[in-house]
Amino acid sequence: MKDCWFPVGAADDIPSAPGRETLLMGEPIRLFRKAGQIQACDAEGRDLPVTVAYDHVWTSLGTPSQPIFAIPEAEEPGRRFVPCGHVRVACSPLRAVENFLDIAHFPFVHTDILGAEPHTEVYRYEVKIREEEDEVWATKVRFYQPQAAKAAEGGQEIEYMYRVPLPTASVLYKTCPSKPEAWDVIAIFVQPLTETTCVAWPWMALYDDTSSQADLVGFQQMIFLQDRAILENQVPALLPLDPGKEIPTRADMTSIAYRRWLKSHDYTYGAQLEAQ
Amino acid sequence: MTDTPRTPSQGTPPQWTPVALSRDLAPATAIPVIAEGTELALWRGRSGRLAAWHDRCPHRGMRLSQGFVRDDMLSCLYHGWRYDLEGQCRKIPAHPELEPNKAICVPAWSVTEATGIIWVSETGSGAPPDTGALAPLRSLTVERSEDALRDHLGDGVVIEFDGLHLLLQGLPQGRCVLHALTGPGLDAAGQRAASHRLEALRTRFEDSEDIA
Ligand code: FES
Ligand SMILES: [Fe+2]
Numbered sequence: 001m002k003d004c005w006f007p008v009g010a011a012d013d014i015p016s017a018p019g020r021e022t023l024l025m026g027e028p029i030r031l032f033r034k035a036g037q038i039q040a041c042d043a044e045g046r047d048l049p050v051t052v053a054y055d056h057v058w059t060s061l062g063t064p065s066q067p068i069f070a071i072p073e074a075e076e077p078g079r080r081f082v083p084c085g086h087v088r089v090a091c092s093p094l095r096a097v098e099n100f101l102d103i104a105h106f107p108f109v110h111t112d113i114l115g116a117e118p119h120t121e122v123y124r125y126e127v128k129i130r131e132e133e134d135e136v137w138a139t140k141v142r143f144y145q146p147q148a149a150k151a152a153e154g155g156q157e158i159e160y161m162y163r164v165p166l167p168t169a170s171v172l173y174k175t176c177p178s179k180p181e182a183w184d185v186i187a188i189f190v191q192p193l194t195e196t197t198c199v200a201w202p203w204m205a206l207y208d209d210t211s212s213q214a215d216l217v218g219f220q221q222m223i224f225l226q227d228r229a230i231l232e233n234q235v236p237a238l239l240p241l242d243p244g245k246e247i248p249t250r251a252d253m254t255s256i257a258y259r260r261w262l263k264s265h266d267y268t269y270g271a272q273l274e275a276q
Numbered sequence: 277m278t279d280t281p282r283t284p285s286q287g288t289p290p291q292w293t294p295v296a297l298s299r300d301l302a303p304a305t306a307i308p309v310i311a312e313g314t315e316l317a318l319w320r321g322r323s324g325r326l327a328a329w330h331d332r333c334p335h336r337g338m339r340l341s342q343g344f345v346r347d348d349m350l351s352c353l354y355h356g357w358r359y360d361l362e363g364q365c366r367k368i369p370a371h372p373e374l375e376p377n378k379a380i381c382v383p384a385w386s387v388t389e390a391t392g393i394i395w396v397s398e399t400g401s402g403a404p405p406d407t408g409a410l411a412p413l414r415s416l417t418v419e420r421s422e423d424a425l426r427d428h429l430g431d432g433v434v435i436e437f438d439g440l441h442l443l444l445q446g447l448p449q450g451r452c453v454l455h456a457l458t459g460p461g462l463d464a465a466g467q468r469a470a471s472h473r474l475e476a477l478r479t480r481f482e483d484s485e486d487i488a
Contacts, residue, residue, distance in 0.1 A: 104369070105354050107356065107369070108356045108369075109353070117369070120372065121371070121372055122370040122371070229342075230338060230353065230354050233339040233342055234336065234338055234339075235315075235337045235339060246334065246335060246337060248335070249335075249370060249374075250371065251355075251371065252336075
């Protein structure tokens with residue numbers, strides 16, 4: 001997992017050298033701007049790989065074998081990019097991603113916004129690991145939402161797709177209220193500070209020319225603060241990877257696939273295995 | 277083999293732990309409590325009946341003490357799985373038509389309410405101590421361990437001290453809840469005075485170098 005890319009900061013918020021310190025997987029690292037370039041180094045001053053993508057800085061304690069994943073939709077003209085600040089959460093970075101993949105909680109955690117009783121049913125959807133890209137994908141996810149987005153008026157059934165390209169990053173596509181033929185793109189980039197603390201950096205690429213940036217960020221922040229109240233109260237804090245510790249149902253197919261995928265790659269930072 | 281009765285002199289933990297005063301748990305509410313180092317969700321249904329469970333939803337581990345009560349069912353805050361007073365899962369809102377599997381059940385402790393005090397026990401054997409006509413006053417947490425306090429106060433179940441009758445509930449990390457009771461028939465002024473004595477007691481314990 002060390003060789004994966006991880007988000008560590010907002011690209012427009014990196015001071016010039018000596019820069020600022022943060023944590024990545026328990027290790028102190030430093031981010032700074034030098035000669036117009038964003039750079040990163042570890043506690044010994046060793047250079048770390050850096051890439052800037054989707055308004056965020058990504059680095060790794062190891063050697064990433066691939067460039068950062070692509071979000072082709074983000075290239076489409078007319079989209080607005082909305083980095084949504086950050087939310088620090090006392091939970092496993094893997095639990096934070098799993099929560100992002102979950103829709104069954106909408107009526108209870110994001111009541112009257114992303115869901116509302118009695119519309120609690122999670123219909124059958126499709127999940128698979130795309131071997132070529134090595135990503136988890138869930139498609140044909142449908143859910144009734146009272147206010148699907150800032151620009152939405154009234155309730156509607158929304159369709160979603162989810163993908164997990166990295167152990168601590170996920171991108172979702174959802175029906176766009178103002179442009180039915182397009183998808184809104186919402187991502188969560190999670191920085192693992194330790195196995196039980198993380199920073200979530202939500203990011204969006206939307207077709208929305210009416211809402212103000214502040215309103216869009218405020219909407220996403222509100223949603224993530226509601227999720228934080230859950231994430232900081234899950235027991236154990238580490239994500240159990242072995243079946244039998246927790247009881248999933250059909251609605252949890254994405255979470256089941258995500259856990260299997262993590263385990264098959266040995267992506268276990270923030271996870272709990274049988275022996276423990 | 278015969279069963280040897282557990283007695284306090286053998287150093288075994290108490291069978292029943294006081295975890296709250298009845299008046300501090302209204303109908304249709306849930307709270308987190310700790311007994312013998314175990315985190316429990318203690319809740320009361322609308323009918324007044326009580327339950328104490330492991331504070332962890334079997335689905336995705338959410339603390340059940342954060343859940344909400346409707347009628348005599350506790351719903352988990354995360355995905356709304358609904359459990360009856362026996363701990364049996366009755367409803368999974370993501371699958372409204374589905375009858376939940378009988379195996380989905382939260383491990384429960386025994387819980388009993390007597391003379392205004394709520395007691396829990398893992399085994400449920402025997403009955404909680406009888407506090408007779410003593411009247412519950414209030415509960416208060418002290419930043420001192422149960423052991424340290426007992427060294428100072430003595431070892432009984434109901435400890436008489438400074439005109440108060442105290443039940444001790446040990447917490448992890450060197451903390452302890454004092455559930456204070458008074459003699460019967462105190463008027464409002466008497467209760468206020470007793471409450472102040474309890475607060476003074478806490479200050480004294482926390483300031484004392486002898487109780488560490
Ligand atoms: S964690 Fe309790 S219902 Fe999902
Ligand atoms: Fe959420």
